[in-house]
Amino acid sequence: KGVILVGPPGAAKKNKKKKPGKGSQAPKLKDEYCLCHISTGDALRAAVAQGTELGKKAKAIMEKGELVPDDLVNGIVGEAIDSPQCAKGFILDGYPRTVSQAQSLEKLLKEKKKNVNDVVQLDVPDSILEERITGRRVHKASGRTYHTKFSPPKQKDKDDVTGEPLIQRPDDTAEVLKPRLGEYHKHTSPVLEFYKQKGLVRRVDANDKFDVVWERIKSSMNTKK
Numbered sequence: 001k002g003v004i005l006v007g008p009p010g011a012a013k014k015n016k017k018k019k020p021g022k023g024s025q026a027p028k029l030k031d032e033y034c035l036c037h038i039s040t041g042d043a044l045r046a047a048v049a050q051g052t053e054l055g056k057k058a059k060a061i062m063e064k065g066e067l068v069p070d071d072l073v074n075g076i077v078g079e080a081i082d083s084p085q086c087a088k089g090f091i092l093d094g095y096p097r098t099v100s101q102a103q104s105l106e107k108l109l110k111e112k113k114k115n116v117n118d119v120v121q122l123d124v125p126d127s128i129l130e131e132r133i134t135g136r137r138v139h140k141a142s143g144r145t146y147h148t149k150f151s152p153p154k155q156k157d158k159d160d161v162t163g164e165p166l167i168q169r170p171d172d173t174a175e176v177l178k179p180r181l182g183e184y185h186k187h188t189s190p191v192l193e194f195y196k197q198k199g200l201v202r203r204v205d206a207n208d209k210f211d212v213v214w215e216r217i218k219s220s221m222n223t224k225k
């Protein structure tokens with residue numbers, strides 16, 4: 001089983017707690033279908049935090065909202081896909097983002113005798129993304145994602161369930177959102193065309209409440225439990 005989530009920044013790809021965008025929806029999918037969750041963005045942020053060679057190369061690029069070179073992200077996915085958690089299947093969040101990455105992935109999956117069943121396109125108008133992105137808050141240790149307005153932390157006004165503080169991603173500003181969106185339209189839209197030709201794209205209207213979007217994702221997919 002293999003699922004790819006594609007959507008602009010803030011389309012709701014991850015949220016360990018609720019079920020919104022790409023990050024917001026990925027953990028739900030992971031639990032429902034027993035898949036591993038591979039987020040190249042999360043992996044890069046971890047590398048930056050640890051100060052690895054990869055992290056040193058990626059940091060400034062990410063802060064500018066540009067794309068990290070293909071070979072670096074291909075390497076992340078190549079390693080992650082071999083982990084035991086991925087034996088039953090995988091969900092890719094934020095990868096592939098260029099046609100070249102999609103071609104590398106094809107090659108990799110062929111070697112590993114794995115395949116992609118669904119490419120879920122989370123469709124949201126650009127106009128609502130700024131509010132989602134600038135309101136996002138993250139619990140660094142767990143990756144739990146909140147939103148100051150749409151999914152505020154329960155316990156206190158600004159803390160995670162553990163009581164630990166939440167942070168804001170350095171690229172979650174209105175200024176950096178612009179180049180991020182630009183990269184999305186320029187490089188990632190062609191990835192959708194690539195998969196459309198293979199008949200794999202399931203377009204989901206993600207301009208709705210978390211739970212509504214989640215139900216739409218589930219019913220759009222060929223992947224079964």
Ligand code: AP5
Nearest residue numbers: 009010011012013014020021022023024041068094132136
């Ligand atoms: P990455 O981490 O992948 O970020 P992104 O693609 O910009 O996506 P986001 O994480 O911003 O969006 P999301 O859809 O996950 O949003 P979420 O669900 O959290 O990449 C970061 C950087 O790393 C890139 O810019 C690049 O430099 C580099 N990179 C990563 N992968 C790469 C690759 N393959 N190639 C090259 N470079 C790469 O939702 C956002 C907020 O909205 C949350 O607060 C959430 O609570 C809220 N929300 C979500 N859904 C809803 C809803 N339905 N209603 C109300 N609020 C909602």
Ligand code: ZN
Nearest residue numbers: 013014023041
């Ligand atoms: Zn994300």
